[in-house]
Amino acid sequence: MRTPTTTIRRASTADLPRLGRLGALLVEEHHNFDERRFLPTRDRTPADYAAFLVRQLADPNVIILVADDHGDVVGYTYATIEGYDYMALRGPAAVIQDIIVDPQFRGRGIRRRSSRFARAAHHKWCCRRQTGTSRRNACSRAPAFAEPWSR
Numbered sequence: 001m002r003t004p005t006t007t008i009r010r011a012s013t014a015d016l017p018r019l020g021r022l023g024a025l026l027v028e029e030h031h032n033f034d035e036r037r038f039l040p041t042r043d044r045t046p047a048d049y050a051a052f053l054v055r056q057l058a059d060p061n062v063i064i065l066v067a068d069d070h071g072d073v074v075g076y077t078y079a080t081i082e083g084y085d086y087m088a089l090r091g092p093a094a095v096i097q098d099i100i101v102d103p104q105f106r107g108r109g110i111r112r113r114s115s116r117f118a119r120a121a122h123h124k125w126c127c128r129r130q131t132g133t134s135r136r137n138a139c140s141r142a143p144a145f146a147e148p149w150s151r
Contacts (some may be wrong), residue, residue, distance in 0.1 A: 005069055005070055006069040006110055006113075008066070008117040011053070015076075016054055020047055020050030022100050023049030023050065023053065023100075024045040025100060026049075027040075027045055028040075029100075059080075062078070062080050065117055065121075075102060075105065075110050075114060076098070076099075077096060077099045077114040077117075078096070079094060081093075094118075096115065
């Protein structure tokens, strides 16, 4: 079921408390997926994550989108523009780093809509093509878009 009341918009500093809680959920889901690779949550994780994201909001190479349902932030997408990456053997690209949706709002197309919104924003920025998706971890599927770009 789609939720027409859920809108995708750019994040603001007013969203930071909820973004911190969603970030802690993301950390927890990653840790549960692979305890040896990902760090566990702590009491400070929501505040630490919000502090990280507030610095990212000012970065011109970052876009943070929120899924807003009647004024409640129920998900977010964090994406960056990156330069050449010789580990991934690719040129400059827009990369969705994180997408998380509150479990109560999953299955409503919010992740898909957020990804499309980010793709459209990145297309305006520089990028046109999806190059890969992490399918193994359903909680953190992250498309990457790559094309030559100039700023």
